[in-house]
Amino acid sequence: MTARTAADPSVLALDFDGVICDALEECALVSWLGMHPHDTSVPGPDQLAAVPEEFVTRFRRVRDYSRLLDHFVVAHLPQASAIVSQADFDRLFASLDPATVRTFTQAATAARDHFRTEEADFWLELHTIYPGMDALLRRFNGSAVVVTAKDADSVRAILARHGLGDTVAEVFGETGAKAEAVQDVSARWGVPVERITFIDDNLTNAVRVAATGARSRWAQWGYQTPEHRAEAERLALTPLHLDEVAALVPAAPAAA
Structure with missing residues (x-):
């Protein structure tokens, strides 16, 4: 002992x-759907496969600097590919209209709620x-x-x-x-x-x-x-x- x-x-x-x-894949998926229409008739695995690799790559970079779901919105900015410091990230996030951030966060949360309640097995498998x-x-x-x-x-x-x-x-x-x-x-x-x-x-x-x-x-x-x-x-x-x-x-x- x-x-x-x-x-x-x-x-x-x-x-x-x-x-x-x-849960990197899950966070990337709901972040993508935070700014793109979520067709709930399309199954979750197909939704995940449709997320562009370019976005996933940017998201991986953004994830390192993020503290809140709100911060994931930065992955939608092409400039996010050039982030090399926390100051770079903070500057990009601060440049966004707060209304845009709120809309993103609400949509990403709604997508997460859908997968968690309507496609629970798929959603849970995205978490290890x-x-x-x-x-x-x-x-x-x-x-x-x-x-x-x-x-x-x-x-x-x-x-x-x-x-x-x-x-x-x-x-x-x-x-x-x-x-x-x-x-x-x-x-x-x-x-x-x-x-x-x-x-x-x-x-x-x-x-x-x-x-x-x-x-x-x-x-x-x-x-x-x-x-x-x-x-x-x-x-x-x-x-x-x-x-x-x-x-x-x-x-x-x-x-x-």
């Missing part, structure tokens, strides 16, 4: 896409659990929360598909306010924030949560860039590799 230490967390707070689950993350959630059963830009219903459905539905106590869905979510858990659960370990593959999220006093770990198996790796090293932000997940164990219960 792995020995527990003073650094062992009482609560685990995790991002979803890029940490627990790999990263190796070791199922065992991690089971170790922290009841002491884990998910804090994600994805909607809570989708997260719950995917976890249930993989037999993990009861492992997560709460899902903070459709949120970019991850530091606030961690502080909320600390206050309501009565757990000191330094006893919460937060894991996210997005550097901005990891840095913001670190400022709360939580132990923030930057996941190395999700979406990131060389620029982010250099910035994380400068900030001395602790990376977490997938093969290190097995060493994370919950803190021992307090003595009576």
Whole structure:
């Protein structure tokens, strides 16, 4: 058995896409349909096959810099192919009309809802659990929360598909306010924030949560860039590799 230490967390707070689950194809598909008509008479696999490879390539680049579903709209801009920094991405996103972003997000969410409810098997097959993350959630059963830009219903459905539905106590869905979510858990659960370990593959999220006093770990198996790796090293932000997940164990219960 792995020995527990003073650094062992009482609560685990995790991002979803890029940490627990790999869903790049699903995100690319709903993002495409965020700006193109969704003919619901066409089955999901055919919809996915019709997404242009050029768009998927741009989406892969955009995904590395995104924190919210709203941000995926940038993949529709031809200029996205030239993004080489977070500043480039932020500039492109800021150049968009907020009404355009809202329309995109509503349409992408509607497409996701359709696939999740009307073509559930297809939709669920687009989500795979990263190796070791199922065992991690089971170790922290009841002491884990998910804090994600994805909607809570989708997260719950995917976890249930993989037999993990009861492992997560709460899902903070459709949120970019991850530091606030961690502080909320600390206050309501009565757990000191330094006893919460937060894991996210997005550097901005990891840095913001670190400022709360939580132990923030930057996941190395999700979406990131060389620029982010250099910035994380400068900030001395602790990376977490997938093969290190097995060493994370919950803190021992307090003595009576």
